[in-house]
Amino acid sequence: MTVMLVGAVALSVGLIWAALAWLGVPNRSGQSVTVTEVLEVIKISLAIVAGTGGVVALIVAYRKQRVTEVGEQREQAKLYAERFDKAADKLGSESGAVRLAGIHALASLADDWVGGRQMCIDVLCAYLRMPRGSRPDATNPEGLVAWHGMAEVRATAIRLISAHLQRGAPIPWHGHDFDFTGVTFDTRASFATAVFSAGKVRFDGAVFSGGRVTFDGAVFSGGTVSFDGASFSGGEVRFLRATFSGSTVSFEDAAFSAGTVGFDEATFAGGKVRFPRASFSGGRVSFDGATFSNGTVSYHNAAFSGGSISYIGALFSGGYVSFGGATFSAGIFSFEDARFATGAITFSGSIFSGGMVRFDRATFRGSSIAFANADFAGSTVAFDNSIFDYAPLFRDAKFSGGVVDLRLVQWGSWTAHLPEQAPGLLLATTDSVTEDAVEC
Template sequence: MAKKSVSIVIPMIGGAVVASIVWMLGPGARWILENIDGVTVGGPTGLTGKDLAAALDAVRGRVLAVATGLAALLAVFYTARNADTARRSFQLGERGHVTDRYSKAVEQLGSPQAPVRLGGLYALEQLAQGTPDPEFRQTIVDVICAYLRMPFTPPTEGTTSEPAGRDPQEERQVRLAAQRILANHLRHHSATARPWRRIRPADRNARHWPDVRIDLSGATLIDLDFRSCHISEARFADSIFIGDSTFAGSIFVGDAMFDGTVFHGAARFGGTTFDGAAWFERATFTGPATFAGATFSIAAQFEGATFNRAARFTGAAFVGAAWFGGATFAGAWFAGATFDSDAWFGGATFTDSALFERAVGLETAALGGVHLAPVAEDVVRTWPTAWKEAPDGTGGRTLRLAHPPAEGADDDGEPGESSAT
């Protein structure tokens, strides 16, 4: 409605201005000379003859100059308006083109032919890389994650096809490509600081997609390499990792959820920073689990986790609370780890070596119900100075605080309380 009103008013104003200019170039020139310029015309003291003609010509010249300026302004206005209209038309056309490309790429992901599915993935990657709209980019990431969450059985000898009629070996390659696309654009390399240089270093993160959330809950992932990634929020609950999985040096800005995840192979989280809560409750690590040098800023939840091989937390920093209650360790390395808040180990089981030398902040850890499985004489177990081994009353061994709290504290397994049974 507003645009229509402007379209009507402007021509009316333009017509009135043109009529006024025509009048001022004719009989109106004398009126301007007399009433605006204050010049006397005629009579014994007024302008007559050539002097009057010259004065009228001067008035008309001024009017023409003003008219020329108004015409120029009008031309600029219409040019800008037409340019804006053209720009809007182009944007609408471009948006429609992008929508068509997006729809076609998503449709390709449903093709039974692996090359077509690969083409759809790479088309989505190009769209995400070329858009300035973070919401549209997040939508594309969500589509790729949804593809990886689709049911998939890794190929084994004798496997000929997936339920959808897809070749399992080809589908494996498609999924590896989807994982690489995510990793390549989540990976973030910090530019090296060079204070002696005035020129700003080249952007090393031109392909990085900032503030991206990923949801790969329940996905089957193969040899996932997410090292040095910068992720806003990550969900891997109940996912299955086939082969080695690497998150070394990554930063999880929001919560990182690995509840119920199964790692078939090495799980590498060395040097990873968890700025949000880290959830590994009930996770199973069939291969070595490395969290050496990791930082847990809010909370580290490993309650009920199973470590079938060595769990390395050497030099890890637990800024927030750390839960290892009910966890099973077939080798636990916490040498040099720092616990700045509460720590729960109640109900944990240690079946092999345990190295806690130089670990700090475990003087009040919850140790109720810790079970120490018998081990060979050559297996080394070194506990924090605040802990000691003791009989558990059933013929086995457990852990207790070397200096239990004052008598009268409730024995409910909370940090700082006795683990006496």
């Protein structure tokens, strides 16, 4: 600043001197410069000095403002830290009411503190992951009241998180991570119409033993929702009319022994749903009325010993469904009235030792279905009144038992060669195959 002031004075003197020299003091004709001309030069020079001083004043004011802002930011950060500590302390209280206040305080702090929002969310999720203890019996009324109070605190935390994930949330928490690993869901939890545009939502190892967790109408346009290793022993997880345009929903190593998981009328326009190595001993998974325009569904190496999988009325216009390497020992799998336009479905390498797979009234227009290297040892696979442009692919398939019923199929103009003597493979007539068929 001192340098600038000295420079401004020097500039002003220099300007006055240059102006007087230009006017001529004295001038070449020997005439003196008039007082008016000198005053004009001085006035202009002083105006320049004043302008320079104004610039200096603005710089000084800006520096003061920056110092003030930095101080305010420090004070604000200190205030946020104090609010965080107080809210976190309340979550350790023995009183349910105090913990409830702490949950609301953390959610409010997450709204105000953009830089610390993920940290607040992490604490809320960590609280849900904490062991809650078993429910006391009627002989302990005080303990039962306290247990219900803590259950209400947990339910409130879930409601606050869900509210901030809605499309029209005043302060949305979209794009953040949410970790519900190991959480037990035995009551209702709703993420309906939520927006998952990025980040990761984890239900890994979660236990669904009752109640309902809903994602109805939710939009998954990025990120991942993971149910890896989750246990479904009751209750319901529902994605009714949800939209998947780029996300991945994973059920890797999940165990389905009861309850339902529903993707009815959902839209898959690029998303993925994965069930690798999942075990199905009961319950139901349904994709009834779902639309697959470019998405994929994979059951790679899954084990089906009970329950049901349903794709009734689903539309595949570019999607892909894979049961590669899966084992079928029991259960019902229905693709009745499904429409395969340009998509594909494969059971390659699968083992069919029990259960039933039905494609009644399904249409395969420009799409394919493959059973390459499959082992039919005991299941029933039926295609009653199905319509094919291309016959199913059975390359290197083994027929040692069970039934694959193609007797009521309507073939298109081109069919592949089907094995005629395979045990359990039921065909209408040998004339169903054209003379120029290509061996599969």
